[in-house]
Amino acid sequence: xxxxxxxxxxxxxxxxxxxxxxxxxxxxxxxxxxxxxxxxxxxxxxxxxxxxxxxxxxxxxxxxxxxxxxxxxxxxxxxxxxxxxxxxxxxxxxxxxxxxxxxxxxxxxxxxxxxxxxxxxxxxxxxxxxxxxxxxxxxxxxxxxxxxxxxxxxxxxxxxxxxxxxxxxxxxxxxxxxxxxxxxxxxxxxxxxxxxxxxxxxxxxxxxxxxxxxxxxxxxxxxxxxxxxxxxxxxxxxxxxxxxxxxxxxxxxxxxxxxxxxxxxxxxxxxxxxxxxxxxxxxxxxxxxxxxxxxxxxxxxxxxxxxxxxxxxxxxxxxxxxxxxxxxxxxxxxxxxxxxxxx
Numbered sequence: 001x002x003x004x005x006x007x008x009x010x011x012x013x014x015x016x017x018x019x020x021x022x023x024x025x026x027x028x029x030x031x032x033x034x035x036x037x038x039x040x041x042x043x044x045x046x047x048x049x050x051x052x053x054x055x056x057x058x059x060x061x062x063x064x065x066x067x068x069x070x071x072x073x074x075x076x077x078x079x080x081x082x083x084x085x086x087x088x089x090x091x092x093x094x095x096x097x098x099x100x101x102x103x104x105x106x107x108x109x110x111x112x113x114x115x116x117x118x119x120x121x122x123x124x125x126x127x128x129x130x131x132x133x134x135x136x137x138x139x140x141x142x143x144x145x146x147x148x149x150x151x152x153x154x155x156x157x158x159x160x161x162x163x164x165x166x167x168x169x170x171x172x173x174x175x176x177x178x179x180x181x182x183x184x185x186x187x188x189x190x191x192x193x194x195x196x197x198x199x200x201x202x203x204x205x206x207x208x209x210x211x212x213x214x215x216x217x218x219x220x221x222x223x224x225x226x227x228x229x230x231x232x233x234x235x236x237x238x239x240x241x242x243x244x245x246x247x248x249x250x251x252x253x254x255x256x257x258x259x260x261x262x263x264x265x266x267x268x269x270x271x272x273x274x275x276x277x278x279x280x281x282x283x284x285x286x287x288x289x290x291x292x293x294x295x296x297x298x299x300x301x302x303x304x305x306x307x308x309x310x311x312x313x314x315x316x317x318x319x320x321x322x323x324x325x326x327x328x329x330x331x332x333x334x335x336x337x338x339x340x341x342x343x
Contacts, residue, residue, distance in 0.1 A: 200232055
């Protein structure tokens, strides 16, 4: 049976709140789609017919076009599929979708019925709860344990020589608890803040404002900002939180007395989105820390006592429809990329 013999969607399906499409399981192309799918992905049915799956998939997540095709093939062979996907809308915004695939009818071996739901808000709520549970279970508990231990030591022998060191540890750990609380508030603000509060600005101007603030707090740091191409983005406080964490991390984790941080602004070569790239010459970010971003409940001895700056970057940028990627530079050091929808 050819794809031309697949049934088209009923006009009634345009009234649904669920995106519905018919896919050709062999080519992976859309044959027909309802109005709700157009709202979810931002493409008209005619546009979707001309696009490959890769063109509306977030290419910095571990989702590939071949994996999507495998799901379609399995459904065409009578094995319905249910999975989550990181999709890229026509305007460059990234969303989480839940996909259900099934064979359209027993005789239509090339045609797959696909239902799509936008679950971005549900996904954010679920993983935010996981993250906050991780913070309560490990970060806060560990810091509190150190403070209690130091306090008990100081009470036993307040005249000892290490007394000042113990008090210093208590103070630094208390400050760390305060920083964790601030980071949690920033994540909460980013997730709950309406996108109506965003303003459209020059990306270079927004980046320079944050860089100047960090420079004022760390006068020994050399923070350089370069514009490859003029870009405009929609931002709010979430953007400022994310970029400030990225730049400050590059400064405070440097072993040099005068750390150099290079920030470039321009279009992403692979997606056309606005890319803000922060480069340093520091030791690599531990792989466990990056892995924990997508699995907040999975912790290791390395990640137990760490801060949550990377989580702030991730949640704040994703709240604006973007994403964060981390790379190890060939010349040494790290590159943190904030990718935002182009405007």
